[in-house]
Amino acid sequence: MTATLTAPTQVKKPGRPKQNREAIFLFLPALLPVLVLSVYPLIRGIALGFTNARAGLHVDTNFVGFDNFSKLLHNGLFWDSFRIGVIWTLSVTILQFVAALGLALLLNTDIKFRGVARTIALIPWAMPPVVVAIMWRLLLHPTNGPVNEILQNLHLTDHPINFLGNFSTALPAVIVVGIWVGMPMTTVTLLAGLQGIDRTLYEAAAVDGASAWSQFWNITLPQLRTVIVAITSLDMIWNFNSFGLVYVLTAGGPGGKTMLPMLFAYNEAFRYGNFGMAAAMGDVMVVIIIVFLAFYLRNRLRTEA
Amino acid sequence: MRTRSGTRVLQYVAVLCYLIFLGFPLLWLISSSLKSPQEFASITPTLLPKHFDLSNYTDALNEQGLIRGLGNSLQISIYTTILVLIVALPVSYALARFRSRLRPLTNGWILVSQVFPVILIVIPLFMILRPLHLTNTIPGVVIVYMVWSLPFALWMLQGYVAAVPRELEEAASVDGASRLRTIVSIVMPLLRPGLIATAMFTFISSWNEFFFALVLLQDPQLKTLPLVLARFVGAEGQVQFGPLAAASVLATVPSLVFFAFLQRRLTSGLLSGAVKG
Structure with a gap:
């Protein structure tokens, strides 16, 4: 582009290779570390799923084909973990999207204190995941946490609930924390999308007598479609791959009720030393994400076209 | 458009509910960190401490592991930030300015790095770094963090580079300045806000990072702040929640400063600016 703008056309052709050389020179400092510490490990990681690699310095590693995958197929705990992972991912992504859309719509109106509200809405984003987990353990604490105190004062329960320790409440509690953490990112993105919608569309609709609901349904949602598809896809990937938050909140407990796939794989690799097996799980996760995204994006984009 | 007053009231109520949901947890954490141990153990907790007590903070700061964790986190985050800026500046310049074949490759890699667990x-x-004796070392963690902060840093910076008017560079090259000279004396000064934002973002993501640190750092001497905090939680029986809350507040301060600083841009310019690349 620069060449076409600055120089007459006959200089453009010899200018091209020089530009490429310059580009490569500028890329060079990043290229080596990225290749060694990102591209290569990724490829090796995928391949590791087809071996019986184990932790330890001088252990023989052999190619075992699809052995790990057939073992996974017959492992009940693995299936449980994936079921939990899917419930977690879908619940967090969908509920978070609905909540964030509501907040973004409110912040896009002309209410007062919008600036303050926007700042407060960013708080969860600004906190380290480990601190978020510690904080919610305090909030949900059965004896001196405020959530139990409030529920008891409202007579919604007569005994304190150990949210993170009960089989039935642990996963829902963790999902609530997941929604809380991811809301700012989703809200900010949706808000940016809302601000990009042409105001005249609404004015025209209002002249035609369209209700607020029909404006939302026929203007806001279709106009936001690309942003919605983008942010929900990203949220889905991030949630499916999430680790730190739940690791500190429950470490997968009680009784494996919050054992997300990443936690399962982490334990397999670094608690039991089964590198090959853990990598195989990683491979399965990648396949699931890609299949799901392909399906989701194809459907979404088809309705758009 | 006029909004009816009934709707208006509902809107304020809804916003208030959202803000309580999003803001109350941090408020509770801060208030917990200021309560005395006796008040903390009370079974009827109150939102505000009856009297402010800083003993949790002094307790937390007297804890050897915490101070060390703080120091390690600070070191790692600063080194990572400097490295990322050095590497990301030329690359993002090339990404924004040249139609190179490396550009779709880089963008593809940015995407892939998000999808893979x-x-x-x-x-x-772990298997690469171990024979090099880089597991359990700060340099080892720093280079890993650098590589994994790069995608977002590049994505952010190339948006800022694209916003620098090309005409300025052209003027400089007409005046006979080399490409390097142009970058250093024309582009870099104009990029300052972008560089600051990228630096802060990199700092925060290293400061908050948990997973790589968990795997790569076993030596208690080298553990970062998130690891130290997480280990406190693990020891549930004897854990003292007051100092833990205080330490958590301290660990959040850098990110809060960053977000306060960038608040305006985060809600408007940052994202749209970054996509423009």
Whole structure:
């Protein structure tokens, strides 16, 4: 582009290779570390799923084909973990999207204190995941946490609930924390999308007598479609791959009720030393994400076209 | 458009509910960190401490592990930030300015790095770094963080580079300045806000990072702040929640400063600016 703008056309052709050389020179400092510490490990990681690699310095590693995958197929705990992972991912992504859309719509109106509200809405984003987990353990604490105190004062329960320790409440509690953490990112993105919608569309609709609901349904949602598809896809990937938050909140407990796939794989690799097996799980996760995204994006984009 | 007053009231109520949901947890954490141990153990907790008590903070700061964790986190985050800026500046310049074949490749890599679960990368990384004696070292963690902060840093910076008017560079090259000279004396000064934002973002993501640190750092001397905090929680029986809350507040301060600083841009310019690349 620069060449076409600055120089007459006959200089453009010899200018091209020089530009490429310059580009490569500028890329060079990043290229080596990225290749060694990102591209290569990724490829090796995928391949590791087809071996019986184990932790330890001088252990023989052999190619075992699809052995790990057939073992996974017959492992009940693995299936449980994936079921939990899917419930977690879908619940967090969908509920978070609905909540964030509501907040973004409110912040896009002309209410007062919008600036303050926007700042407060960013708080969860600004906190380290480990601190978020510690904080919610305090909030949900059965004896001196405020959530139990409030529920008891409202007579919604007569005994304190150990949210993170009960089989039935642990996963829902963790999902609530997941929604809380991811809301700012989703809200900010949706808000940016809302601000990009042409105001005249609404004015025209209002002249035609369209209700607020029909404006939302026929203007806001279709106009936001690309942003919605983008942010929900990203949220889905991030949630499916999430680790730190739940690791500190429950470490997968009680009784494996919050054992997300990443936690399962982490334990397999670094608690039991089964590198090959853990990598195989990683491979399965990648396949699931890609299949799901392909399906989701194809459907979404088809309705758009 | 006029909004009816009934709707208006509902809107304020809804916003208030959202803000309580999003803001109350942090408020509670801060208030907990200021309560005395006796008040903390009370079974009827109150939102505000009856009297402010800083003993949790002094307790937390007297804890050897915490101070060390703070120091380690600070070191790692600063080194990572400097490295990322050095590497990301030329690359993002090339990404924004040249139509090179490396551009779709880089963008593809940025996407791939989001999709793949870190477990697939961390095991081979561990196997690469171990024979080099870089596991359990700060330089080892720093280079890993650098590589994994790069995608977002590039994505952010190339948006800022694209916003620098090309005409300025052209003027400089007409005046006979080399490409390097142009970058250093024309582009860089104009990029200052972008560089600051990228630096802060990199700092925060290293400061908050948990997973790679968990795998790569076993030595208690080298553990970062998130690891130290997480270990406190693990020891549930004897854990003292007051000092833990205080330490958590301290660990959040850098990110809060960053977000306060960038608040305006985060809600408007940052994202749209970054996509423009």
